[in-house]
Amino acid sequence: MDKTNLDYFLKENINLDVDNFLINLTLAALLSFLVQLFYIKFSTTLSNKLDFSKNFVVLGVTTSIVITIVKSSLALSLGLVGALSIVRFRAAIKEPEELIYLFLIISIGLGCGAGQTKIIFIGTFFSLMTIFIYSFFYRNKINNYSDILNLSINFNKTVSDHQIDNIIEIVKRYVKKAELVSLSKSKKSVIINLDVVPIDVNKVNKLTSEIQKKGGEILIAKNELN
Helix, strand or coil: HHHHHHHHHHHHCCEEEEEEEHHHHHHHHHHHHHHHHHHHHHCCCCCHHHHHHHCCCHHHHHHHHHHHHHHHCHHHHHHHHHHHHHHCCCCCCCCHHHHHHHHHHHHHHHHHCCCHHHHHHHHHHHHHHHHHHHHHHHHHCCCCCCEEEEEEECCCCCHHHHHHHHHHHHHHEEEEEEEEEEECCCCCCCEEEEEEECHHHHHHHHHHHHHCCCCCEEEEEECCCC
């Protein structure tokens, strides 16, 4: 590539069709909002769904804006690659399902920013229908006693890290799913908070007995955040 062509690619102007740009942004926002609704309704994650998904629309629109800016400029594309190589994203992604939804939102932003609205509309619709069908069959197989419970396990004594790991493993044996919410440890006490999906009432009772044998007190409450 000679110097003339290089200067052209580096100094080229961005030609923006404002009407199409606004349409693409609107579509990105609507599709991202639709994904957010599906995430809140059908996700099986134990984290606070509303709190995690509240930025879906902003993420989709932002991605669309970035792609619109860089798609017609080699210089800006190279600059974006350089910027992303030094920026670290430290979002607390606790479960693979959350990452899948984030990828779907980013793909919506990419498609709308690139002007591939038909492809991204069909792809998003197909993805959401897949989620709906999978969720329908999955929910039919699980027990009705599937409300998320919050377990607060208290020890009025010093407990080692190894013992805490053992307690968490005991909990996991009696529930379908468990997620550590918080851990408070001092010289005189230890408090472990977990969100769990119980198998049935009998398993919960056995778990309570098991924790009491270990010298702990357990408080069970329904998690109202999800």
